[in-house]
Amino acid sequence: MASYIATASFALSTIFTALVLCQSQAQLNSTFYATTCPNVSSIVRTVLQQALQSDPRIGASLIRLHFHDCFVNGCDASLLLDNSANIQSEKNAAPNTNSTRGFNVVDNMKTALENSCPGVVSCADILALAAEAAVSLAGGPSWSVLLGRRDSLTANQAGANTSIPSPFESLSNITAKFTAVGLNTNDLVALSGAHTFGRAQCRLFSSRLYNFSGTGNPDPTLNSTYLTTLQQICPQNGSGFNVANLDPTTPDGFDNNYFSNLQNNQGLLQSDQELFSTSGAATISIVNTFSSNQTAFFQSFVQSMINMGNISPLTGSSGEIRTDCKKVNGS
């Protein structure tokens, strides 16, 4: 009898604990703003369309902001906070400085949303919505974005320095950084497909063109025709700030050409080409699948964007809804 009571009370307390946990880790959902800001997606999309008129690269820049936000303390808009007395901005972390762009467009989205639904839509959700709009406007898939994230009160510059993958890292190190945020090898390959649009600066790949790993020669995994093109864009003593298209075939379109580029040894970054050229890697067959089947790539990409967007969001009463994405409220 006593043991029966003990078992029953253990079961009850387990259920209770599970309920409490569920509440503190509330799920995002696609209808979060259905009554409070029903037009949120089209407002974000309209501001992006406006920006694309004068800057065909801006969609790519915006999806990258969502990635760099989510990998550091979760998708909480920590990346958007400027330096202040209490904030050491992630914008000045190594992967972001002189590199991330589009913050002014995020501010324009926030202003438009504050005009329609003041104090309602988080900056973290704006990044997730902008990422989807960027992909679909560039010819990629559309999906229902999960919403309900709140904005952080802090930034983590040291975390940004260490958690965001670098283009010079080995495949196993990059895989480890994805695993650290709960993303697997399939997510890594699918999300790398975002390099089907946008640009990269010469300083982030030019060592491959002239003196790879101190060998005095180019990276042997670089297609020799493509090498000549890249050497013209990035002369040996030229500006490291010149840019090349991440996808030389369809620079601003969202498609699966990124993966056929890798098969042709035309990955721009070392980290891109490693997905196909690391001998024995599990990533090779995934690259081949996405290269031969764009539908398979799009399906995986959508699922992996949802997975990335689910990294430790602040929900419920954690964090806040910032009125200015650059600043913690009241600071």
Ligand code: HEM
């Ligand atoms: C797998 C590890 C990754 C590495 C090492 C990496 C690295 C880089 C680097 C070095 C650049 C060029 C930045 C510059 O020149 O200023 C870049 C650009 C870009 N990245 Fe990644 N990235 C990775 C994953 C991702 C993911 C997961 C996404 C989004 C889902 C993404 C989206 C982009 C986009 C769209 C651009 C072009 C941005 C623009 O034109 O402004 N990247 N990435």
Ligand SMILES: *[C@@H]1O[C@H](CO)[C@@H](O)[C@H](O)[C@H]1NC(C)=O
């Ligand atoms: C979406 O999430 C919010 C907050 O957790 C909740 O209040 C709302 O009921 C959810 N909507 C649906 C349809 O699940």
Ligand SMILES: *[C@@H]1O[C@H](CO)[C@@H](O)[C@H](O)[C@H]1NC(C)=O
């Ligand atoms: C929603 O926003 C779009 C773009 O900003 C606008 O064209 C449309 O009229 C809006 N619809 C409603 C119901 O407010």
Ligand SMILES: *[C@@H]1O[C@H](CO)[C@@H](O)[C@H](O)[C@H]1NC(C)=O
């Ligand atoms: C950013 O670029 C400028 C040149 O445009 C350079 O002076 C500065 O040192 C760079 N900052 C960092 C941290 O690399």
Ligand SMILES: *[C@@H]1O[C@H](CO)[C@@H](O)[C@H](O)[C@H]1NC(C)=O
């Ligand atoms: C992050 O990296 C940048 C650039 O290398 C450096 O200036 C900064 O001090 C680093 N910040 C932290 C907190 O480690």
Ligand SMILES: *[C@@H]1O[C@H](CO)[C@@H](O)[C@H](O)[C@H]1NC(C)=O
């Ligand atoms: C991989 O990570 C280890 C541990 O942080 C580091 O020592 C090593 O230099 C990295 N290698 C590459 C190629 O990035």
Ligand SMILES: *[C@@H]1O[C@H](CO)[C@@H](O)[C@H](O)[C@H]1NC(C)=O
């Ligand atoms: C290539 O880089 C290595 C190591 O940084 C250096 O020792 C060597 O002199 C360089 N070779 C050429 C041809 O520049």
Ligand SMILES: *[C@@H]1O[C@H](CO)[C@@H](O)[C@H](O)[C@H]1NC(C)=O
């Ligand atoms: C680049 O500069 C180095 C020394 O700074 C010089 O030795 C080399 O000849 C230059 N290369 C070209 C292609 O101008």
Ligand SMILES: *[C@@H]1O[C@H](CO)[C@@H](O)[C@H](O)[C@H]1NC(C)=O
């Ligand atoms: C180099 O790229 C071209 C396409 O531009 C392709 O036809 C060729 O097969 C590639 N070579 C290698 C070795 O991948």
Ligand SMILES: *[C@@H]1O[C@H](CO)[C@@H](O)[C@H](O)[C@H]1NC(C)=O
């Ligand atoms: C392409 O991928 C989709 C989604 O995974 C799958 O349903 C379809 O059968 C694949 N097509 C071919 C030709 O393999």
